[in-house]
Amino acid sequence: MDRYDWLSFRGGDPLAFGRIYDRNKDRLLTYCVHLGLTREGGEDVLQEAFAQLARQRGEIESIRNWLFVSVRNHCLNQLKRLRREMSPPDAATVSSEIDPEAAEFIERVLKRLLPGERELILLRELHGFSARELADMQNTSEEAIRVRLYRIRKRMHELGKVLI
Secondary structure (H helix, E strand, O other): OHHHHHHHHHOOOHHHHHHHHHHHHHHHHHHHHHOOOOHHHHHHHHHHHHHHHHHOOOOOOOHHHHHHHHHHHHHHHHHHHHOOOOOOOOHHHHOOOOOHHHHHHHHHHHHOOOHHHHHHHHHHHOOOOOHHHHHHHHOOOHHHHHHHHHHHHHHHHHHHHHHO
């Protein structure tokens, strides 16, 4: 759907860009918060990323991947500017559909992960990126991503045993 709207936008349909924005803004904003920005900071990042997308006239294979990479880069730049450390998501952000006790437990486990581990597991489990998409985003092989995810899950399991 994004690809069709991207081609329409490049062909002169300004409404197509709004549809791309509407479909992606909520998950991108959640991602910004997971990386440690405030909601307002995340909205600023989205504005920068979508402005950059609007100026992009080349071929983009996956709008979703392109947006996540762009938003990630903008978030990290903003965090550097603000000299803040990345903070883990709070339990309510991770999932509003599980009981509060379980959400609190998940939050405690996520806090103990390294920022890169936390980011990778959230992109996979919360945002649904495939290993192939994650490999493309991180300029590595799909196998390397699978190994990292396995190790992160194993570490989470071990951390879970300690925290119980």
